[in-house]
Structure formats: structure tokens, C-alpha cells
Amino acid sequence: MPDLKLVGLCGSMRKASTNRMLLNEAARLFGPASYTEGDLNLPLYNGDIENGPGIPAEVQALSDLIGGADAVILTTPEYNKGVSGVLKNALDWISRTKNAPWKDKPIAVISAAAGTQGGARANSMLRTLMLPFNPLLIPGPEVMLGQSAQQFDAQGRLTSEMGVKLLTELTGKLRAEALRMRQG
Secondary structure (H helix, E strand, C coil), X not given: CCCEXXXXXXXXXXXCCHHHHHHHHXXXXXXXXXXXXXXXXXXXXXXXXXXXXXXXXXHHHHHHHHHCCCXXXXXXXXXXXXXXXXXXXXXXXXXXXXXXXXXXXXXXXXXXXXXXXXXXXXXXXXXXXXXXXXXXXXXXXXXXXXXXXXXXXXXXCECCHHHHHHHHHHHHHHHHHHHHHHHC
């Protein structure tokens, strides 16, 4: 059986963001797979663009990447008690593509934030935002990494024993679901 295809979407644009580090750790703990992080550097959603020139090529490419994946991991920081604008914008654009890439797709949602709650509100909001797309959301364990700047070593590895345990369990469930879906 060929390797699973795993896609990650990070709601933070900063290259050194703790959400990106958490996403990379999740991809590592997911196990053997071809892994690609989707590019969320997209134009702002605008219905005039959609109705004029059409879906931008970079949006369609992201939608196709998600559609071709066996599983997806979404991570979000918490900005003003919600998901980041860049992630919401990507979801809005992807919702306008014709291939319904999220339908029945195994999805894991994780978050990291400077506060002690680890982006709990953004994590919950992201789960709610995904519901109209009919994915197969992995319910838990919930991974919400608080005080995230202190949770990684110099190589970007998660140092919290509990964090590693929860992330390993979540990615294990995501992998099992991806394998189950692949077998039909």
C-alpha cells in the first residue's frame, strides 16, 4: 500500500510560530506518510473575483491538495478569541471550490497559544467552522497547547510529556481513520 498522504494547514503565517512547530510535531507523530503543508497565503475572499476571473489558481491548488489527502491536520493560534483571519479566509475560499475536498475527510484540529488555555476558544471555533463541510472530525483528545513558547526545545520538538501523549493519541486516531477510509 502506498504511503498515506497527510496535509497540514497552519493558521499562523510566521515561519517560527509555535502552531507550525506543533503541526510539524503532529506530522512526525502521525507516522510514515508523505506530508505537505498547504500554503494559506491567498488573496482575501471576494465574490467579485469568484464571479469574474473565477477561483484563483492558488485556491484551487490548495483545494486539490486537500482533496487528494488521506488526512488533514489543522492548527490555529487564538487571535482576539477566535481563529486567525488567514485560516478563516482559506476556509471561505475552499468552500467555493467545486470538488468538496473536506467531505468525509479525516481531520484533526489542534491549537497553540501564549495563554494558559492553549487557544481553546479558537480550537472550538475551528471545529464549528468545519461542520458545514461534513468532514470526519476526530473528536479527541483535544490538543490545546498553552504557554506554547515554553513547550518546544531548540529543534522544535515538543517537550511536554502530556502534550506528546495527547498529540500521539490524536494522530494515532487520525492515522487509523485514514487507513480505514482508504480500505473502503
